[in-house]
Amino acid sequence: MPDSKTPDTATPNLARLRGFIADFTRLVERHGDDEAAVLDAGRVLLADLIATDDWLPDAYARPDPVHYRQYLLHCDPYERFSVVSFVWGPGQRTPIHDHTVWGLVGILRGAERSQRYDLQPQGGPPIAHMSEILKVGLVEAVSPRIGDVHAIANALPDRPSISIHVYGGNIGAVRRSVFDPLTGQRKPFISGYANSALPNLWDRSQPVPHAA
Numbered sequence: 001m002p003d004s005k006t007p008d009t010a011t012p013n014l015a016r017l018r019g020f021i022a023d024f025t026r027l028v029e030r031h032g033d034d035e036a037a038v039l040d041a042g043r044v045l046l047a048d049l050i051a052t053d054d055w056l057p058d059a060y061a062r063p064d065p066v067h068y069r070q071y072l073l074h075c076d077p078y079e080r081f082s083v084v085s086f087v088w089g090p091g092q093r094t095p096i097h098d099h100t101v102w103g104l105v106g107i108l109r110g111a112e113r114s115q116r117y118d119l120q121p122q123g124g125p126p127i128a129h130m131s132e133i134l135k136v137g138l139v140e141a142v143s144p145r146i147g148d149v150h151a152i153a154n155a156l157p158d159r160p161s162i163s164i165h166v167y168g169g170n171i172g173a174v175r176r177s178v179f180d181p182l183t184g185q186r187k188p189f190i191s192g193y194a195n196s197a198l199p200n201l202w203d204r205s206q207p208v209p210h211a212a
Contacts, residue, residue, distance in 0.1 A: 016055040018201045020045060021074050021083065024166065028080045035102050035168070039141045042104050042166060047139050050106040050164055056085060057199050061109075063089035063160040069194040072172060074201070079170040084193070086152075088112065088161045093153030095178040096126055097189075101168040102143035107134050110154065110161025114140060117149045123184050134163075143168075149179065 023045050031037040049055075060071040068088045075082040088110070096117055105114075112134045117126035126149065133155050134140060142148055154161045165171070172193045177186045 012057045013052075013055040014057075014199060014201050016049065016052065017073065017083075017199065020049045021201070024081060024083075025076065028076070032080055035143060035145060038168070039102060039104065039143070039146075043139045043141060046104050046106040046164065046166060047137065050108045050137060050139075053108055056108065056162070056164075060085045060195065060199065061087055061160075061162055063087045063092075064194075065089060068092040068094065068154075070172065070191060071195045072193040073164075073199055075170050079173075080168070082167050082169065082171050084165045084167070084171060086163045086165060088152075088154035088163075090154060090157050090159065094151050096149060096151045096181055097178045098144075098148045098176055099142055099167065099171070100144060100148070100174055100176055101171070102141070102145075103165060103167045103171075104139055104141055105134070105152075106139040106164045107136050108162045108164050109136065110156050110159060111135050112161050112163055113153045113155045115151045115153075116147055117151070117179070119149060119179065120184060125182055126179055126184050 024042065027038060027041050027045065031041065060073060063069065064087075068086060071085045071087065073083045073085055085108075113131050114134050115131045116129040118129070119126055142150065172191050175188055175190055177188055179186055
């Protein structure tokens with residue numbers, strides 16, 4: 001049997017992702033108005049998904065030589081949540097940014113450096129917290145309620161890192177902001193996605209490498 005952290009790139013186990021999406025859909029149907037409940041239960045679901053690395057198709061794990069990539073894996077039809085893969089090449093990082101919705105970040109491959117910030121009410125440079133290294137299997141939560149402003153970087157100098165994110169909305173269409181590190185000036189942006197096609201979760205004619 002392959003190691004749980006070695007991806008099976010030949011035949012991705014999409015049943016695992018399909019099951020996660022089904023479970024998360026039931027979660028938001030039960031607790032969609034209770035952010036704390038969604039984050040608590042969603043953290044467990046995401047940790048279980050990233051505990052085995054055999055399901056992410058290669059097309060949604062490809063780094064770009066210049067920019068990090070955000071691939072859409074699934075968006076709820078009512079846009080209550082979305083699931084994306086973030087792929088970071090060596091040295092790639094985000095600017096300081098917010099989300100405006102709740103989010104969960106789980107590390108699938110490699111490692112990421114997370115730097116949280118507090119915005120100053122009267123303006124000025126964002127105040128940095130101590131940075132953290134997020135390793136494979138760890139899940140971090142963000143939201144306007146618990147802390148929504150951060151910057152993320154690939155912590156590895158020689159290979160890509162990949163994290164799986166779940167957000168409380170269609171994150172590629174959400175109007176958000178980046179912040180100047182020296183002045184705190186806000187600049188609006190909408191991220192969009194790197195892909196124009198989604199993984200086909202519904203072709204059950206293909207065998208999976210092992211049970212999800």
